Amino acid sequence: MATDEWVRERPGPDGYRRDALAAFVLMIGTALSSMLYNRIGWYNDPAPLWMSALAVVGLTAPLAFRRRWPEAVAFFIAIAFYVSQQFMVPELLFSNIALFMAIYTVGAWGRNRRRANVVRGIIIAAMLVWVMVNLIVTVSDPDAVPDFSRSGIFSQLASLAIIQVVTNLLYFGGAFFFGNTAWRAAREKALLSARTAELSEERERRAVQAVALDRLRIARELHDVVAHHVSVMGIQAGAARRVLQTDPAQASASLELIETSARTAVDELHRLLTTLRENETDTASESASTRGVEQLEELAEQTRHAGTPVSVQVIGDPVPLSPLVSFTLFRVAQEALTNTRKHAGTGATADVRLRYEPDAVELEVADTGLGRAAAARGSGLGQVGMRERVVAVGGELEVGPRSRGGYLVRARIPLTSSRTLAARSAEHA
Structure with missing residues (x-):
């Protein structure tokens, strides 16, 4: 404008x-x-x-x-x-x-x-x-005005004339000045409102773009972590059907079903990728990620080098996790520690806990920083990405300031699907 x-x-x-x-x-x-x-x-x-x-x-x-x-x-x-x-x-x-x-x-x-x-x-x-x-x-x-003296430069009549002139100048000058002032104030207010609306629209566009880009990253990671193993299942099941000698008919039928299911899963995975990418052109690298919960200590060490003390604890008996679940937990920890470095303030410390429970695995990242002030300053886009990652593997995410100070990120993922994927991966490795 x-x-x-x-x-x-x-x-x-x-x-x-x-x-x-x-x-x-x-x-x-x-x-x-x-x-x-x-x-x-x-x-x-x-x-x-x-x-x-x-x-x-x-x-x-x-x-x-x-x-x-x-x-x-x-x-x-x-x-x-x-x-x-x-x-x-x-x-x-x-x-x-x-x-x-x-x-x-x-x-x-x-x-x-x-x-x-x-x-x-x-x-x-x-x-x-x-x-x-x-x-x-x-x-x-x-x-x-016969009662007014007219003698001298500053006679009574001359003084009256000066007062009249000054009064009218102030009167009309005030009307002109205050009118312009009101117009300028209204213009500045309108311009400020227009800029605020433009900034709000820009923030919304960037938020949508950030979510779309994060969906694209999730799609690539799903492909890298899952597609390879599902394809191997299909190939090995097809080979077993051709060479298995014991009860050939039943084995052939069972293996054929496994092969069909595996290929159907691959097709569904590709449809999921298409939906998540929303016709975006994928120009990023197609290399598979090797990150997982095993690298939490390495991640913590990087954060320590950046100036934030971090402790890592593993609670419970570790169980095999699927590559997708393990990678998701790593990404959540990475984003949480990044937010700690950015928003917690000087002197803050962080605590990473990986907890194995009978039916779930839980990752908790807590810091002693500014808490609510940090939450107010952040854009929230990182939290959107974390939440979508966790939900994609059937889990739940909790984020927010702690009552005793600091900030908490907690991701909880059921172990049922993770154990199944991990066991199948080990069997066919």
């Missing part, structure tokens, strides 16, 4: 209703003020009542439309102000307020800035010329 092309939006129906209410209240105030001025005899020969009533309406009623048509309203009220003063309508308080509001509104709500400046310039110049003409006429008329 270019600042020189910005146009302030008109207020809604509620704004127009407030303008109408303000104009009505100002009209009542102007009428009461006119009666008070008339009562104290402000003018020796005031305007008739009907003219005063028209002046009251002309000075205030147009303000109901001041933000809809600011330039037209300002011209109309300026003319009404001139007429009311020339014909001695007994009112000087609310009429000045109405004129100030009209000029201010042109500056604050004018949609065309050049037109707004021209309109205000014409009105202010005309009013100042009118003031100067009245001052000249007053100074030239010996019967005007």
